Amino acid sequence: MRTVRRSSTGPPMNAPAIVTLTMNTALDVTADAERVVPTEKIRCRTVRYDPGGGGVNVAKFAAALGVPAAAVFTAGGSTGSRVVDLMDVPGVTTIPVEIAGPTRESFTVSEGASGEQYRFVLPGPALSADEQARCLDTVRRAAVSAQFVVASGSLPPGVPPQFYQRVADMCRDTGARLILDASGGGLRHVTSGVHVLKPSLRELRECVGRELQTEAEQLDAALELIDRGVTDAVVVSLGARGALSVTSAGAERLPAVAVPVVSSVGAGDAMVAGIVAGLVCGWPLSKAVRYGIAAATAKLQTPGTAVFDRDAVEHHFESSRRLRPAR
Structure with a gap:
């Protein structure tokens, strides 16, 4: 497997402003089916394959928004090679870190009869201590001139929950600011060094160990993480309710755009x-x-993890100006 690949458009990119890290890369498989029922064979159609995993997706989407990114991600076996091939994306510098285990697959089925989605996510291959160290070293070298490092997604088997704290410490050393979007133990064991933490409401609950039924409780939980020095800011994604943006200077709930x-x-x-x-x-x-x-x-308006249309983003961004923030 190739260790480093550059974007196929133009000369090799110099020091992208964004470096992303994906420890648990996935080959995303998306298909449609009329009905999903137990015991019967589910006949699928319209199958598509995309490179996936949190940081991989962030790099693709940032490039689609006109901001070049470098994507550091684990890749192993035939599925890993497929992901590397699919990552031939304009505006993205791809930096796969070869691992022994095969990259996982994630499978999503959209049911036509109900409009519901069924998502099947595999745990991924176990990473050795040497593979973990190579991932961290690769990010360190890529992030030397970067403005931001985005660490996103779950940690695969074998990776200790303190790993993202090691990433935060590395960012402190290089001067890059860390954007962290993680869940479970990987989030709970981060104690300092994050610039923006982006949990879902479920992930915020996991992090503080409380139910957080009201917006006031959610705000208190976010401020608790800021006061403890974990992060400078917290952005809680609230699905159809938009997002809660919190810093020590104040908070704002920004509404979603209905589509x-x-x-x-x-x-x-x-x-x-x-x-x-x-x-x-x-x-x-x-x-x-x-x-x-x-x-x-x-x-939300594109299938699988396919890249969105930038014009659609600009349209929704302009539309959001007319929505009143909830304070």
Whole structure:
């Protein structure tokens, strides 16, 4: 497997502003079926394959927004080779880290009869200590001149829950600012060094160990993480309710843009891509979050983890200006 591949358009890119890290890469398989029922064979159609995993998606989406990105991701076996081939994306520098185990597959079926989606996510291959160290070293070298590192997605088997704290420490050493979108133990074991933390409401609950039934409780939980020095800011994605943006200076709930949904897969990654693209442009966080919501909205209208249309993002971003923020 090739260790480094550059974007196929133009000369090799110099120091992209964004470096993403995906420890648990996936080959995303998306298909349609009329009905999903137990015990029977489900005849699928309209099958598509996309490179996936949190950081991989963020890099694709950031590039679609006009911000070049470098994607560091694990890749192993035939599925890993397929992901590398599919990552021949304009605006993305691909940096696969070869691993012994095969890259996982994730399978999503959209049921025509109900409009529901069924998502099957495999755990991924176990990573050795040497493979983990090579991932961290690769990110360190790629991030030396980057403005932002985006670490996104689950940690695969064998990777200790403290791994993302090691990424945060590395970012502190290189001067890059860390955007973290993680869940479970990988999030709970981060204690410092994050610039923007982007949990879903479920992930925020997991992080603080409380139900967080009201918006006031959600705000308190976000401020708790800021006060503890875990992060400078928290952006909680709230699905159809938009997002809650919190810093020590204040909080704002930014509404969603209502659209017909084709697929929700990758919408959170699109939000992260929009946020970091806005921050690269020097925007304040609230404006960057609005751009992230616009990118997530455009992603909801595309199948699988396919890249959205940038014009759709700009349209939704302009539409969001007319929506009153909830404070």
